[in-house]
Amino acid sequence: xxxxxxxxQATVQIFKEEFDADITxxxxxxxxxxxxxxxxxxxxxxxxxxxAKMLPEQxxxxxxxxxxxxxxxxxxxxxxxxxxxxxxxxxxxxxRLKEISKNNSYGxxxxxxxxxxxxxxGPNTNKPLHIGHVxxxxxxxxxxxxxxxxxYNVTKMNIYNDRGVAICQSMVAYLRYANxxxxxxxxxxxxxxxxxxxxxxxxxxMEEITTLSNAPADKDxxxxxxxxxxxxxxxxxxxxxxxxxxxxxxxxxxxxxxxxFQETYKLLGVDFQKDYYESETYKLGKNIVDEGLQKKTFYKxxxxxxxxxxxxxxxxxxxxxxxxGTSIYITQDIATAxxxxxxxxxxxxxxxxxxxxxxxxxxxKLVLQKLGRKWAEGxxxxxxxxxxxxxxxxxxxxxxxxxxxxxxxxxxxIAEEKTKELGKIEGFTEEEATKLYKTIGLGALKYFILRxxxxxxxxxxxxxxxxxxGHTGPFVQYTYARIRAVIRKAGEQTNGFExxxxxxxxxxxxEIIIQxxxxxxxxxxxxxxxxxxxxxxxxxxxxxxYNKFYHEHxxxxxxxxxxxxxxxxxxxxxxxxxKKAMKLLGIDVPEKM
RNA sequence: GACCCGGUAGCUCAGCUGGAUAGAGCAACAGUUUUCUAAACUGUCGGUCACUGGUUCGAAUCCAGUCCGGGUCACCA
Numbered sequence: 001x002x003x004x005x006x007x008x009q010a011t012v013q014i015f016k017e018e019f020d021a022d023i024t025x026x027x028x029x030x031x032x033x034x035x036x037x038x039x040x041x042x043x044x045x046x047x048x049x050x051x052a053k054m055l056p057e058q059x060x061x062x063x064x065x066x067x068x069x070x071x072x073x074x075x076x077x078x079x080x081x082x083x084x085x086x087x088x089x090x091x092x093x094x095x096r097l098k099e100i101s102k103n104n105s106y107g108x109x110x111x112x113x114x115x116x117x118x119x120x121x122g123p124n125t126n127k128p129l130h131i132g133h134v135x136x137x138x139x140x141x142x143x144x145x146x147x148x149x150x151x152y153n154v155t156k157m158n159i160y161n162d163r164g165v166a167i168c169q170s171m172v173a174y175l176r177y178a179n180x181x182x183x184x185x186x187x188x189x190x191x192x193x194x195x196x197x198x199x200x201x202x203x204x205x206m207e208e209i210t211t212l213s214n215a216p217a218d219k220d221x222x223x224x225x226x227x228x229x230x231x232x233x234x235x236x237x238x239x240x241x242x243x244x245x246x247x248x249x250x251x252x253x254x255x256x257x258x259x260x261f262q263e264t265y266k267l268l269g270v271d272f273q274k275d276y277y278e279s280e281t282y283k284l285g286k287n288i289v290d291e292g293l294q295k296k297t298f299y300k301x302x303x304x305x306x307x308x309x310x311x312x313x314x315x316x317x318x319x320x321x322x323x324x325g326t327s328i329y330i331t332q333d334i335a336t337a338x339x340x341x342x343x344x345x346x347x348x349x350x351x352x353x354x355x356x357x358x359x360x361x362x363x364x365k366l367v368l369q370k371l372g373r374k375w376a377e378g379x380x381x382x383x384x385x386x387x388x389x390x391x392x393x394x395x396x397x398x399x400x401x402x403x404x405x406x407x408x409x410x411x412x413x414i415a416e417e418k419t420k421e422l423g424k425i426e427g428f429t430e431e432e433a434t435k436l437y438k439t440i441g442l443g444a445l446k447y448f449i450l451r452x453x454x455x456x457x458x459x460x461x462x463x464x465x466x467x468x469x470g471h472t473g474p475f476v477q478y479t480y481a482r483i484r485a486v487i488r489k490a491g492e493q494t495n496g497f498e499x500x501x502x503x504x505x506x507x508x509x510x511e512i513i514i515q516x517x518x519x520x521x522x523x524x525x526x527x528x529x530x531x532x533x534x535x536x537x538x539x540x541x542x543x544x545x546y547n548k549f550y551h552e553h554x555x556x557x558x559x560x561x562x563x564x565x566x567x568x569x570x571x572x573x574x575x576x577x578x579k580k581a582m583k584l585l586g587i588d589v590p591e592k593m
Numbered sequence: 594g595a596c597c598c599g600g601u602a603g604c605u606c607a608g609c610u611g612g613a614u615a616g617a618g619c620a621a622c623a624g625u626u627u628u629c630u631a632a633a634c635u636g637u638c639g640g641u642c643a644c645u646g647g648u649u650c651g652a653a654u655c656c657a658g659u660c661c662g663g664g665u666c667a668c669c670a
Contacts, residue, residue, distance in 0.1 A: 322668040471618040
């Protein structure tokens with residue numbers, strides 16, 4: 001049981017004994033005491049006053065006295081207005097630190113025998129990944145780490161939108177102009193190579209519009225009349241008919257794209273255990289539609305299309321099968337969800353998908369529930385907002401700034417530049433230095449994105465580079481590296497990190513222990529809220545507090561041997577938690593920087 | 594038109610299951626290194642928490658309405 005819970009229960013107990021009042025732990029509000037007041041935890045007495053039949057201030061006073069007398073862990077307290085500020089004993093905190101440092105799996109919960117299917121990334125195969133995918137992947141990967149830490153068995157999944165008119169457009173341009181070039185022959189990364197042909201398609205399309213005799217004013221309408229556009233449509237039909245040559249080219253070009261994606265995944269450190277392809281699922285869903293018709297959950301409209309009425313749930317009528325009998329996006333997704341359940345029997349099915357699709361996932365979950373799928377209760381759409389430039393939404397046409405690979409190499413370049421400037425790589429081999437740039441550069445990028453609450457949009461200004469100072473990934477990494485340096489030195493002087501008793505803790509020291517003590521709650525909260533930013537903000541606060549301590553208190557030259565041992569242990573444990581928290585964010589920490 | 598999400602310091606963000614004088618970072622300015630890594634630390638400056646009303650002992654937080662920004666309401670994905 002965690003400390004807050006203990007204090008709450010103590011309060012309930014005391015209310016029973018002292019005031020003969022039955023209250024529940026829910027009625028007790030407990031916070032970490034604000035910095036400007038003395039104390040570790042604060043119990044808010046206002047809502048309790050009526051149960052005690054006293055004024056809030058008197059209630060707080062009485063409660064404080066009883067807490068001090070009965071719990072054995074409250075050293076002293078003060079009351080300001082209706083706030084009861086409790087200070088726990090140094091002994092309590094020292095024991096807490098001992099407990100945490102003894103427990104190697106602190107912050108990791110035991111397996112709960114629940115399975116999670118986590119879908120993220122979901123790229124189209126006609127162009128390279130962009131900054132939006134980066135946010136998606138970082139969120140997805142971090143969430144999987146967090147859920148694993150909270151005891152879930154997680155399977156990461158990707159789904160490739162590998163068919164349709166877009167990829168055919170790349171193919172048409174390739175056929176017309178490439179002369180058999182390949183990524184290898186041209187020295188271009190596969191996904192960019194294919195993306196370039198997609199761009200070429202659009203360029204040619206625009207050119208051809210000017211040659212049309214009577215082009216409509218509407219650009220999109222005009223596009224459809226161009227020869228190249230018609231070629232792409234024709235190619236799609238050939239693809240659907242299973243034309244051998246078309247399929248071969250399609251496979252070849254997709255393969256190039258996958259090779260390119262793999263590189264990016266590897267660089268970012270994300271992975272998947274299971275891949276799905278739209279080309280294999282796009283016809284699925286007929287069975288589900290039949291089932292829905294049978295159950296009268298769905299109905300056939302006069303025009304032949306099958307639909308479901310969601311107006312009672314505040315949504316609209318939703319078509320699930322075209323009049324010509326072909327399946328649509330939502331139907332494929334419903335079928336794919338079923339497919340996943342059949343294979344994994346997961347308790348949770350999480351989709352990391354941009355908030356443009358909020359409506360889609362509401363429908364998805366609702367329809368499955370209407371079909372009586374109990375497991376649909378476990379569907380969660382981890383919706384995130386777009387990454388935007390200061391002038392608005394990133395358009396792929398706006399050029400390189402939104403491209404994932406460019407973004408990554410830019411941040412690696414900056415990491416290298418700054419590291420060299422600071423002269424931090426003395427004694428590093430070339431290989432070690434490169435690894436360090438990667439650790440820091442990616443740390444900066446990942447932290448920059450993950451520290452923002454998913455549902456809030458991120459404003460990213462490509463003109464200003466990502467920061468390495470202040471509230472950033474490198475700040476946390478630096479704190480870690482500094483601790484490690486101390487520990488390395490201490491290693492020669494002490495055996496183990498034993499924690500002496502009977503010390504007087506400085507304010508910063510107990511603040512650090514309190515924060516370390518909160519870590520397991522933060523992991524739980526991040527999992528419950530599906531929000532890695534909880535952890536990102538936590539680890540920053542911890543690092544910041546530690547830096548203050550580091551500056552104010554000598555560790556290896558502490559006043560006494562027991563002080564020294566304690567501070568080494570405190571530092572070590574802080575580094576352990578920083579590393580764990582960063583790992584849940586998918587961020588590495590360097591031993592030296 | 595209906596619905597969903599945002600609006601907190603010049604900028605980027607915390608705080609939002611109601612609690613004390615609204616917090617960080619960046620930027621600006623002033624300091625800190627004979628001591629464990631200065632990618633650090635300390636201080637100054639900076640706020641009608643979009644607006645109006647309501648509920649409450651207490652509202653950035655909850656409710657209603659308004660304004661601004663974005664998104665969705667496809668037999669596209």
